[in-house]
Amino acid sequence: MSVPPPRPGAAPPIRALVVEDNPIVRSGLVTLLRAAGVEVAGEAVDGRHAIELAERLRPDIVLLDVRMPVLDGVAAAGPLSRIAKVLMLSYDTDAAVIGDAIRNGASGYLVHGSFDMDELVTAIRDTVGGRNSPLSPQASMAVVAAIRRTPPADAADPAEPPRPEHAGTPAPGRAGFGLTPRECAVMDLIARGRTNAEIAAELVISEFTVKNHVNRIFAKLAVGTRGAAIARWLRTDEPPPAPTDP
Template sequence: MVVDDNPVVRSGLTALLEASGDMDVVAEAGDGRNAVERAWQVMPDVVLLDVRMPRVDGVSAAEALSKISRVIMLTHVDEPAVVLSAIRNGAVGYLVHDAFTVDELLTAIRETVHNRAHPLSPAAVSALINEAKSGRAAAPPPRETPADRTRFGLSAREAEVMDLVTRGHTNRDIAVRLFLTEKTVKNHLNRIYAKLGVPNRASAIATWLGVLPG
């Protein structure tokens, strides 16, 4: 289902999705209230949801819609507070216009349905990481245990790689620090993505930091 108060945007998204060959747009809505009503009627797999709309905005509507479907925010709004509010209200992804290609959008929808992925634009990743860091700074650091290092079924080496990824290190940096080849780092990352059930680096970071719902 496509939810946006701009009819031109709705029409464009609908045409794009239906041209993909494996997606059907079962409903459209121009505001959050109508979106919830329509979602209960058609039970979509994914809702693409704008933020700023009349009557009920997207962030408010996300809470009800997330009980029906997997919600991906699709918007021009990249304010950290809005991103965090949307995620807290149940959105599983947050994509900012002009930060993704058509193919990336289609892949994000497919991965969300089939692999329960969390598609995130860079602005959303930054907001979530900053929130996680501020939350950790406010609380005493937990004592590390073996269970902490193997969450999601990651090996000790994979956990090391993932920790370096969340600190912003490139594959080359990680290879140098861990005395590995870049190809080995890439292989580790591919296994990490599979274990975390995510399609890319951004979603892996957010999932590893524990700031996204399942």
């Protein structure tokens, strides 16, 4: 692992609450986080325990498993997201589970085995800083699949063919969002799980320009996270969360 610990005089370390019922997985994750300079504020073994600790400890981020006793991670994501950023860490790739976790307030979803420790630490920092909403490739595809199975509230024809996964101009139902063709292209790439750097490379623009586009997209869609933006873009009837910086 190449992530260095914070230098003296640097910003205070990120405080994380680790929620995992498997003691071996939890212990290993805690050890690696501390070695990377992330402060582990507490450890919880189920969703209810996590909510109790989060209310008392007020961490910057909650690293939340899905399958746990008493109260699972999907159900706990809602109340926890009102206290701190929530990043799901799970082996579960079920599309419905991932979609529900994002709808309940999780800022991102990483599937074990698809990231290394450097990538996890980057995802934690980006999530806390509001710079990104990390989704593993499997999670991104599952979110899109889950959302597309939910018909829009104003659907007139149940036999309507699925929308293309990537296009430079909005589909008819998207026109009401008021996005420009370039913003539509950026949003389509966000829906496919692309990071700002990958979007910049694909569209041959700077990351700074991508961030400006994302800011405007979030404002027009009235959302605060990538997951919520995907849900709105693919026309669910989910109420949008309060806007924050992308």
